[in-house]
Amino acid sequence: MSTDTYVKKCPECGGINLFWNKDKGEIVCRDCGLVVEEKMVDFNQEWREFDSTDAEKRRRTGAPMTYTQYDQGLGTEIGRKADLYGLDSRDKSKFFRLRKWQYRISTAIERNLKLALAELKRVSSYLKLPKSVEEESARIYTLAVQRGLVRGRSMESVVAGALYAACRRHEVPRTLDEISESSGIEKKEVGRTYRFITRELGISIMPSNPADYIPRFASALKLSPETQSKSIEIIEAAQDKELTSGRGPTGIAAAGLYVAALINGEKRTQREVADVAGVTEVTIRNRYKELLDKLDLEKEIKKNKKKKKED
DNA sequence: AAGACGAAAGTGGTTGA
């Protein structure tokens, strides 16, 4: 955290031309333009795991590259690497030549990984994601790079997709909106990349459970734990009656929370809940109506109203 | 006056021919 221990070398290009902009509180590499954040110091630990094989090599590679050149160059190289697998059994000399290629570009992959993992770390800490999710998404991203799935996509969008996938797998779902906002990638792009990489990597994901959203939404709305568990009850009941399939999980979570708050006399407006959950009031209303219809919750709401009047 | 409700039209994504 403290700035006197800040990095001496650029994590991307290894250059030593780091410029500390005290006003903005950021450190910028003059060679490649990378903005090195203060938390950099922490990152080093993380990276070591990924770098161990040829960490020494990278240190001295100071070739100045712009961000975009670097990225584009990498994209095509990874493509070649993918081709290699089709050829190797037939032509041995070609195989060895390509092997050399692969070896040469592996440092490029390493560099891309460093950059990507810095981005990943940034977004992840912005979203306050647990370590386990961060590591999972790093793993997913690494796999994606190795399979050449980054080609034709921006590194950032793949990072965002990997994060979203990791969140889903660990059942700490963030909405696409949140990922989108914190990564600066368009929502539909995040979704597309997410679908692509999970399909290509054969990652199976359970459809996300509305109940997983409850704790976060509830705390954002400052609702009591009782209301939380009530809403989870409601959602589970709704799942039994198959009111949840095909519906957006956030909408269901929002409606469940809204009803639960109503029942426990902690009423929030539809708008408040809608904002937190990232859906519209209309969606809440639709789900809410279904819940009332099928789960006869009206009694409970009335009961609560009576209680209030008595007080 | 603010919140809740619902109708109608529009949007983006999925699916199936």
Place this chain on the structure above:
DNA sequence: TCAACAACTTTCGTCTT
């Protein structure tokens, strides 16, 4: 590849508290 389709949003007018 295209059109039908379901879920969700946007917008707006009306009713309720």
